[in-house]
Amino acid sequence: MVMMMMMTTKSMAREEVEKRKYDIAVVGGGPAGLSAAWAAAKAGASVILFEKDEAIAHSVRTSGVSWIDSMDALGIPSRLYNPISSYRFVSPANEVMITGSSPRSCVLDVRATYQHLAFMAAEAGAEIMVRSNVINIEKDENGKVVGVKVSTPEGDLGISCHLLIDASGFSTSAARRAGMAGEWKRYGAGAEYECYCDHANSAIWTLMVGQQYSQAGYAWVFPLSENRVRIGVGIGRPESQADPLDRLHDILKRRLKPLDQLGKIQPIELHYGFIPNEGTRPTTVADGLLLVGDSAGQANPLVLEGIRYAIEFGRLAGQVGARSLGVGATRESLLEYEKAWKSKVGSKIASALKVQSRWIGLSDEEWDREIEVLRDMSADEFVDFVKAEFTTTKMMKLALHHPKLAARQLFNMVLKS
Structure with a gap:
């Protein structure tokens, strides 16, 4: 009898743990989600963020190219990136070098940058749960998103919230489950090795174009230092179904230019990822739901980079989301976010x-x-x-x-x- 009472008490306690209430739940622990969580928590909202991997930036899915003026404006410390002042292009029978007097581009230490953003969010009061996957989205009788069910290391949790922010990246997992978004039809698939090499010019990044590098895209050499570089290949879908990792192995094996100038090359990490490449989503807000980062299509198609957009518009999403709570986080109250970010970059992304x-x-x-x-x-x-x-x-x-x-x-x- 005593044993049964103890079991009943534990079951009741577990039942309480499995149901939690927050103002805002964020799906995705990349730069967009972490920035949204930081901004919303700083504005006074109760926030929980779910990341499907075992750690923030456990799996790197980007080459980390960005721009120094953007990083400065966003407050990203210079210790988290390698500055780039010159740019080289290599084609099958040509080569062009554009030399700058001062750095304007940069290559981010992606893992350190994302974890920096995670510490900012945690310090502001956001809760973060890793190895946590969305199972289902809950809606009320009017179709408004009101919660999410998540598989976590603590067990399955039922989270009720006024606003769900989908920052899940390319997968757009929350919005797809909510019936708001479909799968991307045009996208880039990329594979890269982060490598030790004997020597590289840390102030120059290189793009390689042409069939021997990529059938529908380009290859790259992006330095983090004189002895640490990211060498990768990006391929556009559906234009080509080639495997970027196969192309990367071929380039490394043949030591195609400019790899022939790097001396010994030894991979130490493999990165693989996808990025949308068809422009922005037609809509990024609904009742109780908001999309940001790659989920929204906030990426520059020319070099397929979007970290600066993810941070900037993640913060905007958190700010607007927190303000919308007073009126129920309706679509109308969230449109401020969509109008602002599309006004700033929508036409630029379309032109690019x-x-x-x-x-x-x-x-x-x-x-x-x-x-x-x-x-x-x-x-x-x-x-x-x-x-x-x-x-x-x-x-x-x-x-x-x-x-x-x-x-x-x-x-x-x-x-x-």
Whole structure:
């Protein structure tokens, strides 16, 4: 009898643990989710975040290229990235170097950066649970998202919340379960090794284009230091079904240029990931639900980078989400978020997608000519372009200074968008 009473008491205690209430639940422990959790918690909301991996940044899925001005504006410490001042392009029969006098790009220490954001969120009061996967989404009779069921190391938890933020990345797991979003049809698949190498110029990153590198994309060498580089291959889907890891192994085995200049190369980590490449989601808010980061399509198609967007718009999502709680986190109250981020980058992403779509279809001979038009660009002009900073003034100025660019119709496509 005593044993039965003890079991009943434990069962009741477990029942209490399995049901929890929060203002906001966040799915995904990448830069978007961590930034949203930080901003919402800082605004006074009770927040819980779920990350499916065993640790924040346990599996690195990005090469970590970003921009120093963006990192400075977002308060990311300089110790977390390697500065880049020059940019090299290699095609089958051509090579162009764009040399800058000061660093504008950077390669992030991805794991350290994400964990820095996690500590910020934790310090602000957000709870973080790792190895936690979404099982189901709960809606009320009106279709509003009101909770989520999650498998965690503590067991299955039922979380009731006023707002669910989907920052799950490429999978968009929460919004797909809620019936708000479908799978991405166009996307990039990438594989890279983080390697020891005998020597690399830590101030230069390199992009390699052409069929021997990628059938529908590009390869890269991104340095973290003189002896640590990320060597990878990205391939566009559905344009090609080739496995980026197979292409990467081939490049390493053949030591294609510029790998022949790096001396000994020894992989120490393998990274593999996907990134959406079809523009932004038509809508990123619904009653009780908000999408941010790769879930929303907040990525620059030219070099398939989006960490800066993830942090900036993650913070915006947390701020707007916290403010929306007073009126029930309705779609109308969340539209402030969607209007703000789309107003800032929606047209830039669309324009960059047009240029990137054209690049994917180029032959080796066309690539040899294409990179030649970059030769006379300054580093600042190049960075503004590849960042997808497509303002009309900048594009007109660039086209006037570099007529060959206009002749290639890169900017005509942008200006007509």
